[in-house]
Each structure stands twice: as C-alpha cells, then as structure tokens.
Amino acid sequence: MSSDAIDVRVYVSQGIAENAYLVRAPASEAAVAIDPGGAAEDMVRDLASRGLRLEAILLTHAHFDHVEGVATLAARTGAPIYLHAADRPLYDHAGQQAAMFGMYVEPPPPPDHALAHGDILEMAGLRFEVRHAPGHSPGHVLLYVADAGVMFVGDVVFAGSIGRTDLPGGDYAQLMRSIREQVLSLPDETVLYPGHGPATTVGHERIANPFLAPQFGGGLA
DSSP, rough: BBBOEEEEEEOOOSSOEEEEEEEEETOEEEEESSSSTTTTHHHHHEEEEEEEEEEEEESOOOOHHHTTTHHHHHHHOOOOOEGGGHHHHHHHHHHHHHHHHOOOOOOOOSSEEOOTTTEEETTTTTTEEEEOOOOSSSEEEEEEEEGGGGEEEETTTTEEEEOOOSSTTTOHHHHHHHHIIITTSOOOEEEEESSSSEEEEEHHHHHHTTTTTTGGGGGOO
16 A cells, blocks of 8 residues: 555565565655565565665564564665564564464574664654554554554554454553553554554544444443
8 A cells, every 4th residue: 555655565474464564655765674474575576676775674573473584584685673672582582483383483683773662763764653562562562654644553453353462471451551542542544554454544443343442342442
C-alpha cells in the first residue's frame, strides 16, 4: 500500500505468515525494513530492483518469526539493527525459539542500537516515534509515523484480535494496558500494520475487535 506520505510494501513469509515491511517516503532513495521474517530474500531483490538503500532494520520484538530474516538482510545490506533491550534475551535465543516449533532460524547478529520509549528515528524520509508496548513480549515496541497516519504494531493487536500472551515474557494485563494507552489513544483513522494478517484502523478495532469493544465483552473502548 502507498499514499502521498508513505510507501509500504509487505512481504509475507511461508508457514507462519509473518508480515515484514519495507517502508519509505515515496521520494526517498532509502528504505527501512521492519521485522524481516522468512521473506528476506524477496526484500533484498526488491531493494535491488528499485535501486533503494536499506537504512535500518527495525524490530518491533524478537520472537523468532519476526527476526528470521535479520541475519540474511544484515549480511546482504550492512544495515544496522534496532531492538528494545528488554527483548534481547529472546533475540539471543531465536534459534532455540524456532526449534520449539520444529523450525530453524539462523542466529541474528547482535543489535547495533537499543530502542527506547519516546525515541524519534528520522529515516528513509520518515519520522518514526517509538512506543514501548509490552505484554506480548517484554520489549515490544510500536513504530508510529504520525505524519502519514500509520503505525506498525507487530503482534500487539491484529484485525479482530490481539497478541498472544502464553509465550515466555507474555502478560495479558500488561498487553491490554499497552493497547489502551498506546494504540486506542491514536486517531480513529490511524492505519495499523500488524505482524500477521491484514491492515486495519484504530477506529475499526475500537468498535469491532471482540477483545476491545464492550458490546463483545471487551472493556477498553
């Protein structure tokens, strides 16, 4: 999807169907990758065919399906890796995480930069605001591009659902607080790009998400 303010391309991995994104301002010759999963080679080819330089690899969190392609993308592009420090233990054990699901992930290289709540990243012609949103994982962050009215939400919230909290480091009450404070506080028209499934909006999830809308038994909206 693209608009006058932002160009977003999605790459869906096989199997787990994780969404990875290449993002840039339409006029920018650089892009950032968000959560490169199993389709990293497709991302590399697309960068080359479009003549784009990869400026950074931004990770919303460190579950193995979201970091599966980091090693490939970092080796092929030299782009620095950004991750919240609270997810570093998960990141360092990405291979073990994958093995629990009968899969293999090449161990990613150490992150270059630690993300923190309130950070502003000016990259690829865009301004990303980092919002810490724990609950799905301890160091989960959201990446908000206010000028374009979009946010990359990883596995915090989906179209019609929310992130799971039964994995190590998950906390249901914390996740719901993160959604209320960091997602539902945004304008209804804000487009949400999740780690799995289709894009949605804040307004739609506020009234139609069964975990969030009071008429379906939720209690946040």
